[in-house]
Structures are given as C-alpha cells and as structure tokens.
Amino acid sequence: MQSAMPDEVEDEIIELLGCKREEIIRASARTGMGVEEILNAIVERVPHPVGDPDAPLQALIFDSVFNSFRGIIAYFKIENGCIRKGDKVKFFNTGKEYDADEVGVLRMDMVPRDVMTTGDVGYIISGIKTSTEVKVGDTITHVARPCDKAIAGFEESKPMVFAGVYPIEADEFEDLRASLEKLQLNDASLSFFPESSAALGFGFRCGFLGLLHMEIVQERLDREFDMSVITTVPNVSYMVYDKQGNATEVHNPSGMPDLTLIDHIEEPYIDASIITTTEYIGPIMTLCLDKRGELVKQQFIAGNRVEIYFKLPLGEIVIDFYDKLKSISKGYASFDYHPAGYRPSKLIKLDILLNGEPVDALSTLTHVDNAYDLGRRMCEKLKELIPRQQFDIAIQAAIGSKIIARETIKQVRKDVTAKCYGGDVSRKRKLLEKQKKGKKRMKQIGNVEVPQKAFLAVLKLD
Numbered sequence: 001m002q003s004a005m006p007d008e009v010e011d012e013i014i015e016l017l018g019c020k021r022e023e024i025i026r027a028s029a030r031t032g033m034g035v036e037e038i039l040n041a042i043v044e045r046v047p048h049p050v051g052d053p054d055a056p057l058q059a060l061i062f063d064s065v066f067n068s069f070r071g072i073i074a075y076f077k078i079e080n081g082c083i084r085k086g087d088k089v090k091f092f093n094t095g096k097e098y099d100a101d102e103v104g105v106l107r108m109d110m111v112p113r114d115v116m117t118t119g120d121v122g123y124i125i126s127g128i129k130t131s132t133e134v135k136v137g138d139t140i141t142h143v144a145r146p147c148d149k150a151i152a153g154f155e156e157s158k159p160m161v162f163a164g165v166y167p168i169e170a171d172e173f174e175d176l177r178a179s180l181e182k183l184q185l186n187d188a189s190l191s192f193f194p195e196s197s198a199a200l201g202f203g204f205r206c207g208f209l210g211l212l213h214m215e216i217v218q219e220r221l222d223r224e225f226d227m228s229v230i231t232t233v234p235n236v237s238y239m240v241y242d243k244q245g246n247a248t249e250v251h252n253p254s255g256m257p258d259l260t261l262i263d264h265i266e267e268p269y270i271d272a273s274i275i276t277t278t279e280y281i282g283p284i285m286t287l288c289l290d291k292r293g294e295l296v297k298q299q300f301i302a303g304n305r306v307e308i309y310f311k312l313p314l315g316e317i318v319i320d321f322y323d324k325l326k327s328i329s330k331g332y333a334s335f336d337y338h339p340a341g342y343r344p345s346k347l348i349k350l351d352i353l354l355n356g357e358p359v360d361a362l363s364t365l366t367h368v369d370n371a372y373d374l375g376r377r378m379c380e381k382l383k384e385l386i387p388r389q390q391f392d393i394a395i396q397a398a399i400g401s402k403i404i405a406r407e408t409i410k411q412v413r414k415d416v417t418a419k420c421y422g423g424d425v426s427r428k429r430k431l432l433e434k435q436k437k438g439k440k441r442m443k444q445i446g447n448v449e450v451p452q453k454a455f456l457a458v459l460k461l462d
Helices: 007-017 021-031 035-045 170-185 211-225 278-290 321-328 371-385 425-445 452-460
Strands: 058-067 071-080 088-091 097-099 102-106 110-113 121-128 139-142 161-167 191-197 201-208 229-231 238-242 247-250 262-277 294-300 305-313 333-345 347-354 364-367 393-399 402-409
Touching: 021 035, 058 170, 097 121, 161 170, 161 191, 161 211, 170 191, 170 201, 170 211, 201 211, 211 229, 262 278, 278 294, 278 305, 278 321, 305 333, 321 333, 347 371, 364 371, 371 393, 371 402
Parallel strands: none
Antiparallel strands: 058 071, 058 139, 071 121, 088 097, 088 139, 102 110, 102 121, 161 201, 161 229, 191 201, 238 247, 238 262, 262 305, 262 333, 294 305, 347 364, 347 393, 393 402
16 A cells, blocks of 8 residues: 655645646546545656766757747757756757756746756757757757767758749848748758849748648748748759769759750659559559659558559659649549659750740759650740730740740730821831831840749649
8 A cells, every 4th residue: 555645745746747736636536536646646657757867968959939039949858967047058969059048847838947857848048049050859968068979860851842932022031031040940841041033033942841841831931920922833952963973963943054064964763652542543553654653563451442652753743743643533542752862864954035035933854755845835824924015025945055945925016007097108117117126126125024923834734
C-alpha cells in the first residue's frame, strides 16, 4: 500500500503539470479516482527526462516566433545541463552569441524562471532581431562551457520547387522582405534570396519543399501579412555541366549559360507511388507516361486497390500533374514521392520574345520533344491575354537564336483617310505613309503592357 502523499508534494506535482488543483479534482470526480491516485499514476506512467543535469548545456530549438517589442523568442527543450537567467549562450550551428535576458516555461502564458534544467521545455528571449540567426533544429549551449557536438538531426532543408515572388506594388518590396523573414521563423524549410526581373521588377526567388508548401506560403502572406504578390511559374533546380566538366546548379531559366557552352543538363527525378482503384489504372499510366515517367512496378494492396510505382522527372509534376491525377481518378488516387537524385535529360531553354525582347519571367526549361508544342501554345495564349497597342506586337517562342513559333497582335489603327473625300489617290497614300512612319517610331520607343495573368499563362495552357 502506498504511503499518503504530503500536500506540498501534491502541490509541486500539480505545478509541474502546469494545471490547477481544481482541474485535478474535476478529473478525480469524472474517473472515480482520488487526487492522490491520479498523481501517483502520472508519476508512474509518464517517463522522466533522460539526460545529465551536470553535463554541458544542450537545448534543442523546436520553434520560434517574432515579438515586435522583445525580438525573436526561441522555444527549446533541454536535453542536457541547465540554463540560468543572464547566462552567456551560443547557438551551435550559426555560431551567434547572446545573453539570456529571460528564460521560462510555457503555460497559458510565458512564465519566467531563474533556472531551467534537463527535461524542461520553455523559451529564451535574447533580443535577437535577425530571423536568419535562429534556425529550427539548432542547439543552444554555453559560451564558457560549450558542448562537444550539436544535438543530432539538424540539417538545412533542401528546397525542391522554386518560384519568383514579386510585390504587385514596387514600393512594397521591403514589406515583402520583412514578411518573408517573419514567416521563416516558424517555417525553417522556406528559403529566399533577392532577384530582379525586367518584367516584374524587384522580388525574391523562393525555395519550397513542394507545391503544397508553396500554396501555404502564398496563403499565409495574404492572410497574416496582407501582402498581395505575383508568383511566377514554379520550376525545379537543374545541374548544368559545361564542356570543361564543371557543374552549376541553376534554379531559374534566366540563369542558364549560353547554349554553346553546355555539355549536358541533369534534372531531378523522384520515386513516385500512386494508390488508386483498378478502374483508373489505364488513365493514370497514360498520364505518367506522357510526363516522361518510367513504370517500376505495381502491386495489389487489398480488394480492388493497387499501388503503382513510377520514376518521374520532378519538373513534369510541379505545374499541373496533381490536378490532372485527381481529375482522371475522380479524386480516388493518392500521390506521394521522394527525391531520387539527378539524371541526364535532353532539356532546352524556351524563351518568349515580345517585339524581339526576351521576357525572363516567361522563360522555361522543357524537354526537347515538348518544346515546339509548348512554344506554339504559349504564343497563342499570350495573344489572347495581351491587349492591343498602337503598334504591331510580335510574340515569338525561341530556342537560342531559332524562332519556333510566332503570333502577331495587330495594331489599333485610326482611319486617317476618312477626311479625304475625292481627289487623287496620292493624297490618301501620303497620309498612310505618314501614319506608317509614326507607327514605326512608336514601336521603337513603346513598351508592351503585359497583364499579370499572362505570367501564369503556362499553368493553364490546357
């Protein structure tokens, strides 16, 4: 039989649990157990923290938030050692040193503590202003007595999908930078760096784990930070090898070296698995083979469900693959994938030219077999979306210096011969020649107005 638990011990356990005695009493009434029995059961069943309180400090950062008054607040769990208010601490992977202005535990609110020891979960405030100095998965240790190694498992996330994010208003560039930095605090997998586009101005090249992650970031920018942005067509990173054997990682088609300098290009592949019912096997296989997929195997799971394994180029699935998969299977297909390294492919850069000027935001890398069809469809789509101007607009798709498709948006013309009634035909010709010179001069100095929806035209070519 267990001895009676002293009241002060009960109070200490209740305080450690972060709840009130009234809550324990209500739980006792619901279960029919006594308060002492409940507390004894918690002590017996909940494992105690494993770690050495006397070892050098090792605390794992699992989240962080931004406070406009106190800077960045990092949440951590202590694996070994202890931390006191005022200690000089260091973030192991970034090498940054700070004073622990305040440490404490997390309850309904942040509760400051003078000391926290092994097994405690809490927060640290050090007046950090730069978001990149706090990384989820990093280790906090003491400056005077550092640990030998960081807690295992920290690794920089590797983005799989890249897209340009640009503010609609050019003067909101700095606001977008601040929003992305705050968003990065509790989303360590988001990476971004500045870039500029001739068509869209200044913005950021963002790296995402996948298409779903990209959509979540867009939604959070809109809801949490009230930022209206343009997102360019998503693409993936490629390994470009020159004729000397040097490899360069390219995230953006505009960063591709000249075609004459390239030996070969490798693109990322994935191991994809699709679970569906037997009636949709044919259409799904057709879709995957159209996306340059290779069938690995298929196996029946249970009943009429089957799992199909494919090797697919990542660049083929980042735009419309998931939507098409759900459409042809009427929603009865689940899709999962894992990176499977790089493989050589016949890839070429497809440029879109407006009156001879390349628009970098519309450039794309595509397989040589798809280039002609894609170029023709892009030109046709842009002809629908770009409004008519006072001069002819030539829309061209080009591979290097070779034009593979062209559409022309005819100019808006005024009938300058309306005032000529009767007389010699040379009078009309003179007016038309005068208009022709004006149109030619206008074409040289005029800018083509490209609407925002044209930059996502590639997504809706079908």
